[in-house]
Amino acid sequence: MNFSLIFASGGFGLNLNLFETNIINLSVVIFGLYKFLPNFLGGILKRRREAILVDLTDAEERLANSSRALQEAQKELAAAEQKAQQIRSDCKLRAEAIRLESEKRTVEEMARIKQGAVSDLNAEAVRVSSQLRREAARLAIEKALETLPRKLDEKAKADFVTQSINNMGAS
Template identity: 30%
Template sequence: MKNVTDSSISLVYWPSAGGFELNTNIFETNIINLSVVLGVLIYFGKGVYNLLSLSNLLDNRKQKILSTIRNSEELCKGAANQLEQARARLREVEKRAGEIRLNGYSQIEQEKEDFIKAASANLEQLEESKNETVHFEQQRAIEQVRQQVSHQAVQRALGTLNIRLNSELHLRTIDHNIGLLRAMKNITD
């Protein structure tokens, strides 16, 4: 970042006399460096086009997984709200407990524990559901990418085979296989 700042500062030179000059030293202004970097990026960027469909597929899966995670997080927030409501209710119960302590302290304690257990169980279930959904979506995305990659590999192999398989090679392959079959027949006889 310092070089970019230095180069932009060095484009304009303010001498102490108050004049304006342009810095024409191309090594200080990084024009050559930038053109080399752009050339390399353009040259190597051409091969990336074949991977765009795979990249798009991965981006789509990523968006679906992120959406699922967001939904799970919203469910988790809902559970947290429920937990907060349960805590508010717990505070009410504790207030009431002070008023009716003489009549049923043990009953109030049991109610408090039940609320806490129910809220904790609810939160744990939602967390497990979120984790299972994320894991399932990850496995599904991995399987889909595997299928796409294997399909592309088969297509490339068929293309290479069709390009390299000419009639002479085809006839030699057939003759070779016939010879193998004859040799197998002679062995079995």
């Protein structure tokens, strides 16, 4: 049956001529695809699946290694933070000890300076006191010698001078 007239007239129809439609060739190709394609595609898909599984296994191993490394790093970080805190507290204690020692030395130095000043002051006071006593004694002797000649005779003067010399020699 020839439906080519229907196509020519613009209608729709089926062409059932086996040689014109290439149905035999199409059947052979479809059969070949059905027969050989699953093995070919199956092999490719199988290799691809195995490669994906190997990649997944490798990724899981790297993830496990990374997790272990992360845990170790976190432990080390915690230890380092604890060590840093210990160092900070040791530094604070050391600084406080240095400050207290410095204050103690300052107080001791101030006490020493004050003691030295008091000693210098006492020595100066003793020196001035001694000088004032000598000056007072000298002035008293001069005044006595000045007034004595008018009040004493020659014998009393000689006795007084002798007694004064004896007193000076005794002191």
